[in-house]
Each structure stands twice: as structure tokens, then as C-alpha cells.
Amino acid sequence: MASQEIDTLASALARLPGLGPRSARRAVLWLVKRRDTALVQLLAALDDVAARLVECTICGNVDTTDPCAICADPRRDQRSLCVVEDVADLWALDRARLFTGRYHVLGGRLSALEGVRPEDLTIGKLLDRVEKGGIDEVVLATNATLEGQTTAHYIAERLEGFPVRITQLAHGLPVGGELDYLDEGTLAQALRARRPV
Structure with missing residues (x-):
């Protein structure tokens, strides 16, 4: 049982790519145990990025x-x-x-x-x-x-x-890829883009 604030933080983290509810709860527990070092640094970094983040007017980066x-x-x-x-x-x-x-x-x-x-x-x-x-x-x-x-x-x-x-960009076989693990689309593209040896 956790407080509403901790549940809210876990829910927010769970929305990040690659994190589900269980991973988010583990991350929150890790941050809570290290609140004076890791949590404070994370909050400062998030606050700094949120205040300074802009989209490049030239390229969109x-x-x-x-x-x-x-x-x-x-x-x-x-x-x-x-x-x-x-x-x-x-x-x-x-x-x-x-x-x-x-x-x-x-x-x-x-x-x-x-x-x-x-x-x-x-x-x-x-x-x-x-x-x-x-x-x-x-x-x-x-x-x-x-x-x-x-x-x-x-x-x-x-x-x-x-x-x-x-x-x-070229498409086809990845380096180190094995043919039996590749989908038909990748194989078809690799065959179409074949070149002389």
C-alpha cells in the first residue's frame, strides 16, 4: 500500500516506453530509497529540461x-x-x-x-x-x-x-541476421536490392 502521490508517480512512469506498471513501481521504490541523491537529481534534471526545451525552427530537432x-x-x-x-x-x-x-x-x-x-x-x-x-x-x-x-x-x-x-537508405538483411528468423518483406527487399559480388 502506497500513498496517492507515490501511486501517481508510478502511474506517470508506467506511461513511458518500455516501462509497465511493475517496472514503474520498482523504479519508484529505487528512487524513494535514494531520494537525497537520485530523486533530487532526477527532479532537477526534469525541471531544467522542461524549462529550456525548444524545437529547432530549422530542422525540427x-x-x-x-x-x-x-x-x-x-x-x-x-x-x-x-x-x-x-x-x-x-x-x-x-x-x-x-x-x-x-x-x-x-x-x-x-x-x-x-x-x-x-x-x-x-x-x-x-x-x-x-x-x-x-x-x-x-x-x-x-x-x-x-x-x-x-x-x-x-x-x-x-x-x-x-x-x-x-x-x-538501403533495406534488407541485417548484419548478423539469420535467414530463417527474418520476415518475408525483409527477405523480398534484400533479394530485390541484391548486388554483384
């Missing part, structure tokens, strides 16, 4: 400065632009440190079932960025789902009139 650290970095290749669905995708790609250009966050993907139309995404801002010039390549890094591929195809059609090279 979430940071504590506008423009974000990526857009403000003069070492980034301004001629390459990687289009992603969400901020989590941007962070995943940038964490790999393989893409040295800049990003554009769409804010989702086209979905007829969910009622997400091109106007609901930042496709217009993307076209404006390309139209201003200075971009040689647009990398479409949408997810390998039906909606992600539909979104990539739509954007590629809209960019056809611009003098930019349009590329897309």
Missing part, C-alpha cells in the same frame, strides 16, 4: 537552443540533408556518427488510416529548404514500413523538379 546544436555546427555538410520521421530517428542516425550533413524532421509519416496528410507534416518546410538552394542530396531515411515508404515516395515525387540527388 528538440534541443535547449534554437537553432539546435546540429544546425548551428559549421562543420556539418550543408549540402546533404537527411529526412527522418521523428526526432528519435534523428538521434539514432546521429549517434552512429556516419552522416555528417544536416537533418529535417517530418513530425510523423503519411497514413490514410490515421488521417495524417502531407499538410500535417513539415514537407512544405522541407521543400522550402531545398528551394533556397545549396542542397545537393536529400537522403530519405523514413522507416521501412508501408507508411514510411509511402512518405518517401511522396517526397521523392515532390522533389523531382529540383536539381538534387534523391537517395534512400
Whole structure:
């Protein structure tokens, strides 16, 4: 039996991705036992982020400065632009440190079932960025789902009139993957994208 405040905290934590009710209760108990160190630091960090968090007006990234650290970095290749669905995708790609250009966050993907139309995404801002010039390549890094591929195809059609090279992330077999564990869609894509050895 816990107080209403502790139950409320556990319920709030349970809404986070990867945490269910039991994991959230364990996290709350861990924080309560370390309230002078961990709980106080967590509250201070959450309060600081909540007060300073902004969306980058250039790319749509979430940071504590506008423009974000990526857009403000003069070492980034301004001629390459990687289009992603969400901020989590941007962070995943940038964490790999393989893409040295800049990003554009769409804010989702086209979905007829969910009622997400091109106007609901930042496709217009993307076209404006390309139209201003200075971009040689647009990398479409949408997810390998039906909606992600539909979104990539739509954007590629809209960019056809611009003098930019349009590329897309490769899809297929993961490194270390075993064929008998892969779904038919992944196998089909890997076969279609096969290349000479």
C-alpha cells in the first residue's frame, strides 16, 4: 500500500516506453530509497529540461537552443540533408556518427488510416529548404514500413523538379541476421536490392 502521490508517480512512469506498471513501481521504490541523491537529481534534471526545451525552427530537432546544436555546427555538410520521421530517428542516425550533413524532421509519416496528410507534416518546410538552394542530396531515411515508404515516395515525387540527388537508405538483411528468423518483406527487399559480388 502506497500513498496517492507515490501511486501517481508510478502511474506517470508506467506511461513511458518500455516501462509497465511493475517496472514503474520498482523504479519508484529505487528512487524513494535514494531520494537525497537520485530523486533530487532526477527532479532537477526534469525541471531544467522542461524549462529550456525548444524545437529547432530549422530542422525540427528538440534541443535547449534554437537553432539546435546540429544546425548551428559549421562543420556539418550543408549540402546533404537527411529526412527522418521523428526526432528519435534523428538521434539514432546521429549517434552512429556516419552522416555528417544536416537533418529535417517530418513530425510523423503519411497514413490514410490515421488521417495524417502531407499538410500535417513539415514537407512544405522541407521543400522550402531545398528551394533556397545549396542542397545537393536529400537522403530519405523514413522507416521501412508501408507508411514510411509511402512518405518517401511522396517526397521523392515532390522533389523531382529540383536539381538534387534523391537517395534512400538501403533495406534488407541485417548484419548478423539469420535467414530463417527474418520476415518475408525483409527477405523480398534484400533479394530485390541484391548486388554483384
